[in-house]
Amino acid sequence: MDNEPAQTKDEGFLSRMALNDNKAGMEGLDRDKINNIIMESSKGSKFYENELKKDQQVNQRIEKMMLQKANITQAQLKKAQAQVEKMTLALERSRDLSRVIVHVDMDAFYAAVEMRDCAELKTKPMAVGSMSMLSTSNYLARKYGVRAAMPGFIAKKLCSDLVIVPPNFDKYRAVSDEIREIFADYDPHFLPMSLDEAYLDFTEHLEQRQTWPESLRTHPVEETPNPKDTEAKDEDLSPILFKESPGSPPGLDGSKGANGGSELFGTSVEEAVREMRFRIEQKTMLTASAGIAPNMMLAKVCSDKNKPNGQYRLPPTREAVMDFIQDLPVRKICGIGKVSEKMLNALEITKCSHLGQQMALLSLLFSETACQNFMEVSLGLGSTRISRHEERKSMSIERTFKELSDAEEQFSLCRELCKDLAEDMKKEGLKGKTVSLKLKNVNFEVKTRAQTLQCAVAAEEEIFAVAKDLLKTEIDNESPHPLKLRLMGVRMSAFVSSDDKAPTQKSILGFLKSGSSGSSEIKGEPSYNPSQASQPMACPSVQTAKRKEEVFLHSRKPEETRNGGEPQQSFFQRAQAKRLQLHVSSVNTQDEGCGAEARGISPIGACSKESALSSAALNKTGGSVSQVLENKRAAPAGDHPSTSGCEARPQILICPVCSSKVETTDLNVFNRHIDLCLNVASTNQKKSESESVYDEKKCLQECKELNKRKERSEAEEEQPFGSKESSRVCPRGGQHGKLSDLVCPVCHLTQETDDLAVFNRHVDLCLNQEVLHELKGQTTFSQNPSVVKNSKNIGKSQRGSPSSLPSKKSRSLGLCNTIDKFLR
DNA sequence: ATACATACC
DNA sequence: TACTGGTATGTAT
Numbered sequence: 001m002d003n004e005p006a007q008t009k010d011e012g013f014l015s016r017m018a019l020n021d022n023k024a025g026m027e028g029l030d031r032d033k034i035n036n037i038i039m040e041s042s043k044g045s046k047f048y049e050n051e052l053k054k055d056q057q058v059n060q061r062i063e064k065m066m067l068q069k070a071n072i073t074q075a076q077l078k079k080a081q082a083q084v085e086k087m088t089l090a091l092e093r094s095r096d097l098s099r100v101i102v103h104v105d106m107d108a109f110y111a112a113v114e115m116r117d118c119a120e121l122k123t124k125p126m127a128v129g130s131m132s133m134l135s136t137s138n139y140l141a142r143k144y145g146v147r148a149a150m151p152g153f154i155a156k157k158l159c160s161d162l163v164i165v166p167p168n169f170d171k172y173r174a175v176s177d178e179i180r181e182i183f184a185d186y187d188p189h190f191l192p193m194s195l196d197e198a199y200l201d202f203t204e205h206l207e208q209r210q211t212w213p214e215s216l217r218t219h220p221v222e223e224t225p226n227p228k229d230t231e232a233k234d235e236d237l238s239p240i241l242f243k244e245s246p247g248s249p250p251g252l253d254g255s256k257g258a259n260g261g262s263e264l265f266g267t268s269v270e271e272a273v274r275e276m277r278f279r280i281e282q283k284t285m286l287t288a289s290a291g292i293a294p295n296m297m298l299a300k301v302c303s304d305k306n307k308p309n310g311q312y313r314l315p316p317t318r319e320a321v322m323d324f325i326q327d328l329p330v331r332k333i334c335g336i337g338k339v340s341e342k343m344l345n346a347l348e349i350t351k352c353s354h355l356g357q358q359m360a361l362l363s364l365l366f367s368e369t370a371c372q373n374f375m376e377v378s379l380g381l382g383s384t385r386i387s388r389h390e391e392r393k394s395m396s397i398e399r400t401f402k403e404l405s406d407a408e409e410q411f412s413l414c415r416e417l418c419k420d421l422a423e424d425m426k427k428e429g430l431k432g433k434t435v436s437l438k439l440k441n442v443n444f445e446v447k448t449r450a451q452t453l454q455c456a457v458a459a460e461e462e463i464f465a466v467a468k469d470l471l472k473t474e475i476d477n478e479s480p481h482p483l484k485l486r487l488m489g490v491r492m493s494a495f496v497s498s499d500d501k502a503p504t505q506k507s508i509l510g511f512l513k514s515g516s517s518g519s520s521e522i523k524g525e526p527s528y529n530p531s532q533a534s535q536p537m538a539c540p541s542v543q544t545a546k547r548k549e550e551v552f553l554h555s556r557k558p559e560e561t562r563n564g565g566e567p568q569q570s571f572f573q574r575a576q577a578k579r580l581q582l583h584v585s586s587v588n589t590q591d592e593g594c595g596a597e598a599r600g601i602s603p604i605g606a607c608s609k610e611s612a613l614s615s616a617a618l619n620k621t622g623g624s625v626s627q628v629l630e631n632k633r634a635a636p637a638g639d640h641p642s643t644s645g646c647e648a649r650p651q652i653l654i655c656p657v658c659s660s661k662v663e664t665t666d667l668n669v670f671n672r673h674i675d676l677c678l679n680v681a682s683t684n685q686k687k688s689e690s691e692s693v694y695d696e697k698k699c700l701q702e703c704k705e706l707n708k709r710k711e712r713s714e715a716e717e718e719q720p721f722g723s724k725e726s727s728r729v730c731p732r733g734g735q736h737g738k739l740s741d742l743v744c745p746v747c748h749l750t751q752e753t754d755d756l757a758v759f760n761r762h763v764d765l766c767l768n769q770e771v772l773h774e775l776k777g778q779t780t781f782s783q784n785p786s787v788v789k790n791s792k793n794i795g796k797s798q799r800g801s802p803s804s805l806p807s808k809k810s811r812s813l814g815l816c817n818t819i820d821k822f823l824r
Numbered sequence: 825a826t827a828c829a830t831a832c833c
Numbered sequence: 834t835a836c837t838g839g840t841a842t843g844t845a846t
Contacts, residue, residue: 149836149837151836154836196833338831339829339831369843396840398839447827449827450826451826452826489839491840
């Protein structure tokens with residue numbers, strides 16, 4: 001393959017704009033001619049200008065890097081080298097060659113499907129897409145330099161005969177289903193990367209296969225495989241779109257002619273993979289290519305080696321792997337794109353072997369993550385286990401259009417997007433806390449703006465309420481000029497995990513009573529007035545924990561996902577994990593998910609859906625450590641927990657942290673106040689660790705500042721609780737100085753801790769106990785609950801670091817665990 | 825947490 | 834005429 005990374009001494013810019021002939025089927029093209037056409041077609045366009053700008057940014061990055069490089073001393077390098085060698089050894093020790101990983105990839109998938117279904121296309125250069133953008137081209141078109149991700153109008157200039165077919169995603173999905181059925185026969189846990197691509201672990205299958213009789217390894221040869229095609233022009237309709245590449249089924253040619261023939265496959269890996277490809281072809285009349293290797297990273301590269309319609313096996317020996325890696329251009333590695341390539345090239349690193357040789361240098365110039373990746377690549381290491389069930393992290397929708405400058409239209413488009421997104425979210429039962437707005441102006445400049453709520457939302461109005469504000473801000477920023485947009489997108493992220501959704505949040509009592517997460521109904525709730533059943537759809541997502549098994553288009557997962565819990569972890573990984581842990585426990589952030597709570601118990605018309613705005617404002621409130629029990633926490637003794645939140649009469653609440661009075665009808669406001677106090681406290685604590693003296697003035701000031709800062713970005717109608725009464729004392733009434741010996745307002749026992757988060761947790765537990773107590777009608781709850789120790793509880797431990805506080809007395813551990821579950 | 829960039833299909 | 838859309842992740846602040 002002549003896939004030299006297009007070393008463009010010319011401008012370097014070519015590496016960005018020029019033809020990327022890294023793909024199969026693009027060998028031996030007249031690159032210069034093609035690049036000329038591409039440049040000519042692009043020059044002067046806004047797109048081109050923007051690309052130029054981006055390229056300059058990359059160049060600056062490179063310059064910066066080169067400067068850094070120039071400043072590296074021999075001593076540093078030597079030290080780094082030692083480190084690198086140590087890590088290399090460790091990585092080497094972790095090398096696992098025992099797995100047989102296969103990467104399968106359909107050849108020119110969309111294009112192949114279209115060709116299969118339309119005889120006329122078979123002999124023509126064609127591509128799937130539009131005049132604006134192509135998603136795939138067939139191999140005939142590739143001869144002209146026409147490839148995926150190229151705009152159709154440019155492709156047309158390269159090949160005036162090019163036929164552009166609009167995509168039929170439903171059809172591709174259907175075919176995808178068919179091939180996935182076959183995949184599952186070889187690995188029921190296969191990992192789909194897109195409609196046409198997947199990773200499979202053949203290891204188990206191969207073990208089984210050794211014992212299989214021939215009958216199980218024999219597959220019929222269908223002669224008239226295309227029922228959809230009514231015209232039976234035999235030669236043209238041959239199911240074989242591509243001549244066999246080196247790695248094709250050996251017996252295929254021989255036995256193909258006869259109707260009713262069949263094909264026997266052996267027991268080796270290669271035979272098994274040939275069999276799979278054969279079956280795919282029989283079933284879909286489309287060909288696939290495959291790579292066989294001891295890990296995912298290598299398998300991926302291998303599948304490209306004999307494309308189309310071929311396969312390549314990399315033997316599972318260290319020698320074979322290292323040989324294979326040696327001359328492999330870095331750009332071939334999944335994850336190293338054009339920018340990384342360019343940066344590496346600047347360091348004269350073009351092949352994977354160079355990576356290994358330059359690791360010391362790289363470790364001084366690149367991030368830890370990047371280095372780890374480079375090092376693994378240079379050693380031919382990759383994930384040896386494939387796993388599927390990663391949860392989706394975001395969901396988005398975006399649209400490109402002709403210039404849109406009218407604000408009104410922009411808002412309505414925004415709403416439209418939110419509506420569609422909300423629909424999608426609903427389909428998967430998702431709720432997220434972060435809403436992002438993406439804007440691209442007519443100069444192709446992209447902006448994203450995000451806001452994170454305290455509560456997870458999913459409905460159109462809720463999303464729109466936020467997106468609209470973000471959009472408004474941008475419009476205002478630009479005024480008096482209009483925003484001239486060419487794209488708008490909305491994204492949801494920070495999903496609450498399924499465990500965290502509605503049920504537990506809604507009402508702990510309801511949860512306990514129903515004994516399962518199946519329902520968030522609070523029906524059992526004594527003092528809950530049934531008439532309140534009009535309870536806003538507040539938290540509709542009861543059963544939402546269930547997600548659709550698989551979502552085709554969204555099933556991507558990073559290639560380099562690390563295997564779950566294997567001893568395969570590298571030094572880098574472990575070190576990083578450790579750092580991360582440290583980081584997490586040292587950072588004070590918001591807690592996750594409060595589901596229905598905020599809206600559910602909010603006294604103000606949370607239930608009324610009338611105004612998207614008001615509902616959004618409400619959504620911004622609530623959500624905190626003790627969200628689970630916030631109503632209880634805020635409720636004066638005697639008040640029933642679940643009703644207290646719905647009371648509209650103003651209450652004076654005492655903050656357990658700063659002991660100040662908080663006058664509010666909204667428990668969320670109160671809760672947030674507590675959060676802020678805790679934030680301030682622990683920040684201060686950290687700052688003055690050495691003195692271990694708590695500065696009261698500072699606390700007050702910071703409390704105010706924090707409150708103000710937060711308030712500012714929030715709904716205007718909310719009364720800033722921090723700005724009033726001067727009666728507040730920080731950290732607690734009377735207790736100046738040392739931040740120890742906090743007294744739990746519930747159990748009244750002294751807590752020997754300096755950590756307010758720990759203390760807070762204790763209070764939570766106490767409150768929980770009260771609830772449980774009421775629930776079970778028990779009478780003895782004088783015990784002081786132990787502070788739960790659960791270092792794994794990261795989401796929570798952001799506020800409550802694992803504590804070593806000795807529990808005063810032993811108490812029902814079972815109960816403790818139960819509570820802890822809720823607190824997660 | 826937010827913004828922006830990179831990468832992949 | 835015309836340079837996507839969806840998702841994840843890394844990097845910097």
